[in-house]
Amino acid sequence: MAVDETDKLRTARITIHDVAAAAGVSKSTVSRILDERLPQSDNETARRVRKIATDLGYVRDVSAASLRRGKTMTVGVIVPRLTDTVMAMLYESLAKACSRSGRFAIVATTDDRPKADRLAAESLLHRSVDALILATAREDDDFPTILTERGVPYVLALRTDGRSLSSVGDDRLGGYLATRHLLDLGHRRIGLIAGPSYASSGRGRVEGYKQALLEADINIDPDFVVGSTFGIDSGAEAAATLMNMKNRPTAIFAVNDNTAIGALSMLTKMGLSVPGDISLVGYNDIPIVSHLPTPLTTLRVPFDQIASEALDLLAASTIAEDDRIRISAPTLIPRKSTARVKI
Amino acid sequence: MAVDETDKLRTARITIHDVAAAAGVSKSTVSRILDERLPQSDNETARRVRKIATDLGYVRDVSAASLRRGKTMTVGVIVPRLTDTVMAMLYESLAKACSRSGRFAIVATTDDRPKADRLAAESLLHRSVDALILATAREDDDFPTILTERGVPYVLALRTDGRSLSSVGDDRLGGYLATRHLLDLGHRRIGLIAGPSYASSGRGRVEGYKQALLEADINIDPDFVVGSTFGIDSGAEAAATLMNMKNRPTAIFAVNDNTAIGALSMLTKMGLSVPGDISLVGYNDIPIVSHLPTPLTTLRVPFDQIASEALDLLAASTIAEDDRIRISAPTLIPRKSTARVKI
DNA sequence: ATCGTTAATGGGAACGTTCCCACTATCGTT
DNA sequence: AACGATAGTGGGAACGTTCCCATTAACGAT
Numbered sequence: 125m126a127v128d129e130t131d132k133l134r135t136a137r138i139t140i141h142d143v144a145a146a147a148g149v150s151k152s153t154v155s156r157i158l159d160e161r162l163p164q165s166d167n168e169t170a171r172r173v174r175k176i177a178t179d180l181g182y183v184r185d186v187s188a189a190s191l192r193r194g195k196t197m198t199v200g201v202i203v204p205r206l207t208d209t210v211m212a213m214l215y216e217s218l219a220k221a222c223s224r225s226g227r228f229a230i231v232a233t234t235d236d237r238p239k240a241d242r243l244a245a246e247s248l249l250h251r252s253v254d255a256l257i258l259a260t261a262r263e264d265d266d267f268p269t270i271l272t273e274r275g276v277p278y279v280l281a282l283r284t285d286g287r288s289l290s291s292v293g294d295d296r297l298g299g300y301l302a303t304r305h306l307l308d309l310g311h312r313r314i315g316l317i318a319g320p321s322y323a324s325s326g327r328g329r330v331e332g333y334k335q336a337l338l339e340a341d342i343n344i345d346p347d348f349v350v351g352s353t354f355g356i357d358s359g360a361e362a363a364a365t366l367m368n369m370k371n372r373p374t375a376i377f378a379v380n381d382n383t384a385i386g387a388l389s390m391l392t393k394m395g396l397s398v399p400g401d402i403s404l405v406g407y408n409d410i411p412i413v414s415h416l417p418t419p420l421t422t423l424r425v426p427f428d429q430i431a432s433e434a435l436d437l438l439a440a441s442t443i444a445e446d447d448r449i450r451i452s453a454p455t456l457i458p459r460k461s462t463a464r465v466k467i
Numbered sequence: 468m469a470v471d472e473t474d475k476l477r478t479a480r481i482t483i484h485d486v487a488a489a490a491g492v493s494k495s496t497v498s499r500i501l502d503e504r505l506p507q508s509d510n511e512t513a514r515r516v517r518k519i520a521t522d523l524g525y526v527r528d529v530s531a532a533s534l535r536r537g538k539t540m541t542v543g544v545i546v547p548r549l550t551d552t553v554m555a556m557l558y559e560s561l562a563k564a565c566s567r568s569g570r571f572a573i574v575a576t577t578d579d580r581p582k583a584d585r586l587a588a589e590s591l592l593h594r595s596v597d598a599l600i601l602a603t604a605r606e607d608d609d610f611p612t613i614l615t616e617r618g619v620p621y622v623l624a625l626r627t628d629g630r631s632l633s634s635v636g637d638d639r640l641g642g643y644l645a646t647r648h649l650l651d652l653g654h655r656r657i658g659l660i661a662g663p664s665y666a667s668s669g670r671g672r673v674e675g676y677k678q679a680l681l682e683a684d685i686n687i688d689p690d691f692v693v694g695s696t697f698g699i700d701s702g703a704e705a706a707a708t709l710m711n712m713k714n715r716p717t718a719i720f721a722v723n724d725n726t727a728i729g730a731l732s733m734l735t736k737m738g739l740s741v742p743g744d745i746s747l748v749g750y751n752d753i754p755i756v757s758h759l760p761t762p763l764t765t766l767r768v769p770f771d772q773i774a775s776e777a778l779d780l781l782a783a784s785t786i787a788e789d790d791r792i793r794i795s796a797p798t799l800i801p802r803k804s805t806a807r808v809k810i
Numbered sequence: 811a812t813c814g815t816t817a818a819t820g821g822g823a824a825c826g827t828t829c830c831c832a833c834t835a836t837c838g839t840t
Numbered sequence: 841a842a843c844g845a846t847a848g849t850g851g852g853a854a855c856g857t858t859c860c861c862a863t864t865a866a867c868g869a870t
Contacts, residue, residue: 139826150850155828167848186595187539188826190530191855207556207754212549216576228594230573233559251571252529356758385758392760411550412755415699415728417735482856493820498858510818531856534825812870819864825857834849840842 138182146180147173158184160226190252199438200248201231202241203259208354209410210380210425214259214282217431225435227254234260241267249276255438261285262322279434283324284449291434291450295325298423298454299332302377302405305421305456307340310465311375311403315366316349317359317387319379326354326379329407333377348373352383359386367394367402374465375403381410384420388461399463409457419459426452481525489523490516501527503569533595542781543591544574545584546602551697552753553723553768557602557625560774568778570597577603584610592619598781604628605665622777626667627792634777634793638668641766641797642675645720645748648764648799650683653808654718654746658709659692660702660730662722669697669722672750676720691716695726702729710737710745717808718746724753727763731804742806752800762802769795 140158144151149169156162157170158177164170190196199222203211215231222229232248234240241260245267248256256271256278268288271278284290306314316333319326330349337344350365352358359378363386366373378384384406391398398404398418406413406422413420433450437443483501487494492512499505500513501520507513533539542565546554558574565572575591577583584603588610591599598620604611604627611631614621627633649657659676662669673692680687693708695701702721706729709716721727727749734741741747741761749756749765756763776793780786 137826140828141826151827152829152850152852153848156849159828165848169848183593185534185826186593187530187533188855189828191528191534191857192826192828194855196530205555206549206559207552209550209552209555212552212555216549219576223590228573228590230571231562233562247566247571250526250529356755360758385755389758389760412699412728415703415732417732417760480856483858484856494857495820495822495859496818499819502858508818512818528856531825532858534827535856535858537825814869815867817864817866819862821860821862823858823860825859827855829854830852832849832851835847837844837846839844 137185138180139185140182143173143177143180143182147176149173158182195254196252197227198251198253199227199229199435200245200251200253200256201229201259202244202248202256203231203233204236205233206231208382209412210282210408211259213408213410213427214431217427218257218281218434220428221431221435225439227435229257238262242270245271245276255279257281257434257438259283261288261290261324263324263327264322277438279437281430281434286324286449289437289443289448291430291437291452292325292328293425293430294451294453295328296332296335298407298425299329299377300336301332301454301456302329302407302423303333303336305458305462306375306377306403306405307336307342309375309403309462310467311373312342312465313345313371313373313375314348315373315376317352317362317366317376317378317383318349319383320351320353323354329377329379352379354380354382356382356386356389359383360390361386363387363390364394367391367396373402375405375462377405379407381406381408381413381420381422384422384461385413385416388416388418388420398461401466403462403465405462407454414459418461421459421462422457423454424457425454480528481523482528483525486516486520486523486525490519492516501525538597539595540570541594541596542570542572542778543588543594543596543599544572544602545587545591545599546574546576547579548576549574551725552755553625553751554602556751556753556770557774560770561600561624561777563771564774564778568782570778572600581605585613588614588619598622600624600777600781602626604631604633604667606667606670607665620781622780624773624777629667629792632780632786632791634773634780634795635668635671636768636773637794637796638671639675639678641750641768642672642720643679644675644797644799645672645750645766646676646679648801648805649718649720649746649748650679650685652718652746652805653810654716655685655808656688656714656716656718657691658716658719660695660705660709660719660721660726661692662726663694663696666697672720672722695722697723697725699725699729699732702726703733704729706730706733707737710734710739716745718748718805720748722750724749724751724756724763724765727765727804728756728759731759731761731763741804743809746805746808748805750797757802761804764802764805765800766797767800768797 140151144154157173206212219229232244259281261280261283280288280290350362352362406420409422409424429452483494487497500516549555562572575587602624604623623631623633693705695705749763752765752767772795
């Protein structure tokens with residue numbers, strides 16, 4: 125008998141009815157008292173019901189609640205891949221921010237395939253997410269338009285298409301700070317590993333770079349701006365290109381830490397010392413770069429803030445036209461990979 | 468009017484009723500025909516209903532289905548952190564394997580806090596996952612017991628407690644292969660950065676190391692086995708410890724790529740060349756290690772297979788006593804960080 | 811021709827919640 | 841003392857599915 129009891133407790137789910145019965149009120153009352161969206165009432169009854177609910181170990185059935193409410197309290201996140209540490213950091217920040225507001229973030233990856241964001245979105249929408257957060261925005265993409273047409277709320281993160289609601293880092297500022305840092309160290313010939321043109325993040329950093337050079341009255345040598353992907357290999361190639369020039373740069377600003385790591389490899393391979401022969405700046409401050417043989421000077425991106433702003437944009441019902449793109453400022457983290465230029 | 472129509476189509480969800488009405492059958496019939504668990508019937512009606520369903524753009528409401536079925540087709544994954552690339556790889560493999568069986572993997576992180584797996588599990592169980600996959604198992608932990616008592620199906624991945632259903636890599640073999648590789652290159656004094664004792668993965672690799680040395684009739688010098696966490700810094704420290712010995716090793720096997728990267732940093736800082744002065748082997752083959760200045764020799768872990776086996780264990784209703792722990796073999800990937808010992 | 815067997819169908823009750831609505835009690839106001 | 845406003849309560853219908861059950865149709869065997 126006692127066994128049966130505990131057995132029941134273990135398997136059978138405790139519903140709102142059980143709580144209602146135990147408290148001697150109706151299920152409606154319990155539902156209202158436990159509704160986390162309503163202002164928390166502190167009735168005698170309310171307190172008692174809450175106590176009983178926790179004592180009984182009641183947890184709301186999300187399926188039932190979602191079905192009735194028409195909301196799942198779930199946000200879908202689409203990233204190229206989680207093995208890209210930058211994306212993992214973004215996702216962790218988003219997950220944290222979601223849980224603060226009682227929501228849950230689920231993630232799908234596109235595996236870097238260009239149009240795979242559609243599939244990823246489909247799989248997330250099948251799970252009835254309330255909204256999407258995309259970290260895969262490309263300049264020319266019409267995917268946001270499709271989402272709008274389908275009535276799916278979404279926000280772009282880290283990259284923007286310039287039109288959609290977006291929460292991004294201040295890439296222009298970051299690019300400026302990085303370049304300015306190198307200028308302050310006396311560098312005049314600064315190479316840029318520029319990243320792909322489709323990503324707004326990369327483009328912004330390039331603009332910041334140019335702005336800093338202009339301010340310092342330095343001509344922008346187009347040869348010093350080398351395109352790349354965001355991958356490590358590409359960074360290595362770009363570094364080789366820069367280093368094989370006749371009047372080669374004394375410093376390199378890489379569009380992200382991955383390309384910086386690739387550049388570092390290549391420079392080492394070429395027998396150049398960092399920062400002895402050449403200074404190097406990355407971007408993102410992924411955990412590994414502070415532990416490299418030469419800890420990397422880089423820009424720390426406030427992922428937590430970017431995540432908060434993204435959710436904030438989702439929550440807001442109306443958004444002023446000039447507030448559609450939230451921009452969070454990065455911080456320069458000087459480490460060992462940058463030094464005063466040798467004369 | 469026409470506007471109203473399209474507007475309705477856009478917002479109002481298409482239900483099984485709509486499909487039934489359009490096909491002139493009952494909702495029960497539609498439900499049965501679209502049930503993906505039943506063998507796909509190819510009636511005249513079945514084909515017609517399926518066609519109409521896709522034409523209308525019907526997608527099953529997961530909340531309603533979950534509520535009624537009592538299953539969510541969702542698997543919860545708990546990892547220490549996704550910024551650990553190994554864990555990101557595992558999660559991506561699990562997500563892929565889940566989607567193959569029509570399920571979805573959601574993830575929660577413990578942020579490396581020892582008992583945070585309870586919280587993570589709680590947050591996942593709140594979302595009514597059907598099962599859990601844990602990559603956080605510790606030797607002495609009673610968390611699995613708790614889960615069993617609560618009747619939550621679970622499988623351990625990458626690490627095992629020796630009792631629970633588990634899908635792991637063959638760490639002993641991996642350790643053996645790594646060490647054997649170094650032995651084959653003529654190394655006799657091989658240092659080991661051993662990892663924390665609570666993780667079965669680390670312990671297995673240590674055993675493999677010892678086995679290889681024993682086979683080669685080499686005494687195991689306990690000083691050559693240095694404990695560590697799985698972190699980069701810790702790898703650096705351990706490498707320093709090893710290199711500061713009077714009769715120091717000519718090769719180091721690091722328990723994972725992170726510690727190997729730390730070790731590489733430290734060795735470089737100490738002015739030692741890899742593999743010129745010292746050979747180095749890592750473990751896991753995370754993407755970055757093939758792009759380091761010295762591409763790292765390491766062991767590739769078959770994450771996809773480990774993920775499949777984990778889901779397989781979840782699916783199996785009964786499991787033979789000797790089949791509770793599935794073991795997948797890793798592969799040695801020789802790169803530039805290991806070379807024949809200098810005489 | 812009749813019977814039993816199998817296969818396909820539709821009606822309707824569940825799953826656990828939320829939310830609309832009607833109802834009662836309480837309170838301050840005139 | 842009577843009144844309207846306000847707050848709290850409970851009944852019951854929804855949300856979209858699945859699944860049990862009863863019914864009908866089809867078919868081969870006797």
